[in-house]
Amino acid sequence: MTKIASNLQIDSARLWDTIHETAKFGATPKGGVRRLTLSAEDKQVRDWFRKACEHAGLDVHVDALGSMFGVRKGRDMSKPPVGLGSHLDTQPTGGKYDGILGTLAALEVVRTLNDAGIETDVPLCVCNWTNEEGSRFAPAMMASAAYVGDFTTADILSRRDAEGVTVGEALDAIGYRGDVPVGTQKLGAFVELHIEQGPILEAEGKTIGVVDSGQGVLWYDGKITGFESHAGSTPMPLRRDALATLSEIVLAMEAIAKKHGPNAVGTIGEAVIAKPSRNVIPGEIAFTMDCRSADAAIMDALDRDLRKAIAEIAARRKVEVTVDLVWRKPPTHFDPKLVDAVESAAKMLGLSHRRITSGAGHDACNLNTRIPTAMVFVPCKDGVSHNELEDATQTDCAAGANVLLHTVLSLAGVAS
Numbered sequence: 075m076t077k078i079a080s081n082l083q084i085d086s087a088r089l090w091d092t093i094h095e096t097a098k099f100g101a102t103p104k105g106g107v108r109r110l111t112l113s114a115e116d117k118q119v120r121d122w123f124r125k126a127c128e129h130a131g132l133d134v135h136v137d138a139l140g141s142m143f144g145v146r147k148g149r150d151m152s153k154p155p156v157g158l159g160s161h162l163d164t165q166p167t168g169g170k171y172d173g174i175l176g177t178l179a180a181l182e183v184v185r186t187l188n189d190a191g192i193e194t195d196v197p198l199c200v201c202n203w204t205n206e207e208g209s210r211f212a213p214a215m216m217a218s219a220a221y222v223g224d225f226t227t228a229d230i231l232s233r234r235d236a237e238g239v240t241v242g243e244a245l246d247a248i249g250y251r252g253d254v255p256v257g258t259q260k261l262g263a264f265v266e267l268h269i270e271q272g273p274i275l276e277a278e279g280k281t282i283g284v285v286d287s288g289q290g291v292l293w294y295d296g297k298i299t300g301f302e303s304h305a306g307s308t309p310m311p312l313r314r315d316a317l318a319t320l321s322e323i324v325l326a327m328e329a330i331a332k333k334h335g336p337n338a339v340g341t342i343g344e345a346v347i348a349k350p351s352r353n354v355i356p357g358e359i360a361f362t363m364d365c366r367s368a369d370a371a372i373m374d375a376l377d378r379d380l381r382k383a384i385a386e387i388a389a390r391r392k393v394e395v396t397v398d399l400v401w402r403k404p405p406t407h408f409d410p411k412l413v414d415a416v417e418s419a420a421k422m423l424g425l426s427h428r429r430i431t432s433g434a435g436h437d438a439c440n441l442n443t444r445i446p447t448a449m450v451f452v453p454c455k456d457g458v459s460h461n462e463l464e465d466a467t468q469t470d471c472a473a474g475a476n477v478l479l480h481t482v483l484s485l486a487g488v489a490s
């Protein structure tokens with residue numbers, strides 16, 4: 075790394091301003107962001123981002139699933155660019171940092187290089203991946219999964235949200251069905267900055283998480299079919315109550331995850347009673363399950379134990395329970411050379427750091443199956459994320475962006 079490059083720092087105030095400027099697209103009264111993928115608010119932030127990228131001199135294009143790529147020329151255009159970025163969509167009650175930090179920090183890296191007049195050997199590509207969150211369309215991180223060939227574009231385009239709108243229709247509605255086939259934009263490496271979304275860095279007083287692995291994920295759609303009947307006249311032993319059944323499943327899931335802990339978690343995050351009424355015993359419930367572990371054998375054990383427990387509960391309560399596995403993402407082991415590059419950047423900048431496993435899923439986890447990939451984490455307040463109260467400091471965000479900058483420079487090369 076050259077002297078100029080090693081002294082280089084991103085503009086902390088400018089990064090902070092862009093985070094707060096874009097937080098107005100879908101701002102919630104509690105200080106969070108509601109920006110479901112491919113919604114009107116997502117279009118607003120995408121339009122802002124496209125303009126900012128173009129203003130920074132990037133050549134922006136959009137693929138058939140709406141993922142956005144902004145290419146900064148390098149000296150050797152025969153080499154695939156080093157990718158950097160994350161996502162701009164949020165949870166229904168999301169925060170200002172999840173995904174947004176990594177995407178806007180990527181833009182900030184480019185702005186910093188422009189200001190310093192630094193040209194890299196290898197081109198750079200700033201990325202905004204469509205639907206990382208997975209709360210409107212399942213699975214999460216669908217565009218990066220299609221990018222690496224885990225799903226076909228046609229399959230993803232046909233996925234529907236709760237209102238029956240397809241991904242294709244939603245892309246057309248906001249004008250972001252791009253003309254570039256998915257996978258066309260080649261990347262030689264990918265680096266994603268993100269808030270930790272957990273409590274470890276803050277508890278240990280460390281600024282940088284050098285992410286070397288990520289948990290695997292199991293997503294299920296479940297349905298319980300019991301029998302609707304009168305809440306006043308049906309004796310307790312004769313009931314086939316779908317909600318009472320779900321309650322047992324929730325507790326069974328909690329017990330199973332704890333049994334396989336500390337390296338396992340399980341959540342039932344959605345449950346909908348089909349025809350809710352105060353004086354009708356619930357007869358039908360649709361629900362989701364999310365189980366995770368960084369250990370593939372534990373993922374298998376979670377699946378086995380859950381299915382066994384659910385079968386026992388269903389038989390005893392004389393209800394039908396169906397459970398469909400809709401997504402299985404194996405644990406991630408990031409590229410050792412890139413993980414070392416992140417660690418070296420943190421060391422060079424004199425930032426406290428530790429190796430860490432990501433509890434959340436990320437586009438980087440998908441990309442890692444085809445492209446050397448690594449991640450940088452910074453702390454978030456009380457480890458809280460997927461919540462409007464999500465918070466992080468300007469200093470930590472800037473530190474993470476500087477690690478991103480120097481990791482990318484070490485991969486893309488700067489003339490000496």
Ligand code: GLV
Pocket residue numbers: 206207214433434435436
């Ligand atoms: C993505 O936000 C996830 O569910 O980990």
Ligand code: MN
Pocket residue numbers: 161172173206268436
């Ligand atoms: Mn995220």
Ligand code: MN
Pocket residue numbers: 165172207460
């Ligand atoms: Mn998220």
